[in-house]
Amino acid sequence: MTTDFFQYIVSGLTIGAIYAMVAIGYNIIYSVTEIINFAQGEFVMLGGLFAVFFAGPLHFPLYLAFVCAVGMTGLVGMAMDRFVIGRARNASVMSLIIITLAVSIILKGGAMLWWGKDPHSLAAFSTGGPIRLGGVAIQPQALWIIGICALIIIALTLFFRKSIYGQAMLACANNPDAARLAGIPVKYMVLLSFVLSAMIGAAAGVIITPVSMMEYDRGALLGIKGFGAAVLGGLGQFFGALVAGAILGLAESFCAGYLSSGYKDAVALVLLLLALFLKPEGLFGSGEARS
Amino acid sequence: MLVVKSVHTYYGNIHALKGVSLHVRKGEIVTLVGANGAGKSTLVNTICGMAKPSRGSIEFNDRAIEGLPPETIVRRGIALVPEGRQIFSAMSVEANLLMGGYIHRKNPGQVREDMDRFYGIFPILKQRKGQLAGTLSGGEQQMLAISRALMSRPDLLVLDEPSMGLAPLVTREIFAIIRELKEQGRTILLIEQNARAALKVADRGYVLEIGKVILEGEGPELLEHREVKRAYLGKGAKQIWEA
Ligand SMILES: Nc1ncnc2c1ncn2[C@@H]1O[C@H](COP(=O)(O)OP(=O)(O)OP(=O)(O)O)[C@@H](O)[C@H]1O
Ligand SMILES: [Mg+2]
Helix, strand or coil: CHHHHHHHHHHHHHHHHHHHHHHHHHHHHHHHHCCCCCCHHHHHHHHHHHHHHHHCCCCCCHHHHHHHHHHHHHHHHHHHHHHHHHHHCCCCHHHHHHHHHHHHHHHHHHHHHHHCCCCECCCCCCCCCCEEECCEEECHHHHHHHHHHHHHHHHHHHHHHHCHHHHHHHHHHHCHHHHHHCCCCHHHHHHHHHHHHHHHHHHHHHHHHHHHCECCCCHHHHHHHHHHHHHHHCCCCHHHHHHHHHHHHHHHHHHHHHHCHHHHHHHHHHHHHHHHHHCCCCCCCCCCCCC | CEEEEEEEEEECCEEEEEEEEEEECCCCEEEEECCCCCCHHHHHHHHHCCCCCCEEEEEECCEECCCCCHHHHHHHCEEEECCCCCCCCCCEHHHHHHHHCHHHCCCHHHHHHHHHHHHHHCHHHHHCCCCEHHHCCHHHHHHHHHHHHHCCCCCEEEEECCCCCCCHHHHHHHHHHHHHHHHCCCEEEEEECCHHHHHHHCCEEEEEECCEEEEEEEHHHHHCCHHHHHHHHCCCCCHHHCC
């Protein structure tokens, strides 16, 4: 009984870490541009499938496949801003959001053409069976997922707090006109936000693939759940995304364990709706969404 | 230093500037006064690159700058304190100053030094340096906005209605700061509705009406001008304008 409970906690936190990373991807673009990038889930899918491509047909070692997959997806994010979003900069935020939906459909279609419809697998990052703690079995990959998620969050926090470029990105988000008057090239900061988000999404995709495989149409669901975590935590709030991701992952895991795994996917949506009804600014939000 | 020649600017089909010319020489304080909607902000936005002129030329330090983006113009040495201050309200006071020095980011020693200088001039900013800028009072925000603009080490400082929305006492304080900047030998283009106070500190002034310069002259001379007195300093002018 208690071992089950702890088992659910471990798997909940693992998937929660993935949701948190997806949510942070939404947050970065949202805080610089107020755009909600519905292609965020596709970045996750692309990360996983690129890693499969580099590790499989190209026989790269895993760590190199990881780096290359994250880099390639970063390039996709760059292209998305340079050739699509950047071209439509005078459009309203709403039309830009719709454009991101279009981009997600294109990315999904492209992935289907390249990788086909079958799910692909990737080797786990370290070999060996699960680690046993009491009766609880912890897959080494779960530790990789939580560890990489933690590293990324620490690095991002340092970037936005300490680096002049991170601060400049926040300045663009806060007041783009004033940022331009101070000499900050807002255009490049927006580009940077797309690249960063794509890379973080891709990293989440690479580390989850050994656990649950990856196929061309996985992005949508991961994207929606990550979006749920982003809204629940308060759009633009990094710490909120982290906590909300964990809550979402745990809720799903308990639901699958104690109720039925059939309801699992509905949990994110129910939490998202509850958040929108009861606390539209999110758990840690600034109150912007309410107004 | 700054030469604006028959500049026209449109917003869609609203003709906001109809051939405005003016100049600012090194070390001068020049003021531009005019009623609401005269086009004062449009003119400074055109100078600083936030609005594009459709005709006319703008020269700064003998180089053409019209139509350049604001990121470039601030590097050429013009800093704007925009109307309504436009501080980074969700960032700390210190981060605001740091962003003001963004173009000198390769020289952190200098940025630090400048920052400490403004902390010395405005001790309140130092006290509040970790606080979100949006929580400062209006006057403090204006001090922050001016310091942030000066962090770029501009040759020309443009102030768009620095007294807007401030209590009379605070307005007086802001004008004291402007006078001090003048004594340091800075070059300033000051936009004001508060014509009396502005013309008192300025070496020269221009009066803008519906997109055109209708009068120009020395500060005190304009202050005595019949038209200016009628339109801007007369009965309509409120007590709070007396800084
Ligand atoms: N973004 C805009 N779009 C359309 N019209 C505008 C815009 N900004 C200003 N205008 C118009 O241009 C004219 C000049 O406006 P401007 O803001 O330059 O006046 P101002 O002299 O700065 O006034 P105030 O003292 O109120 O700041 C006004 O008629 C105004 O309605
Ligand atoms: Mg104005």
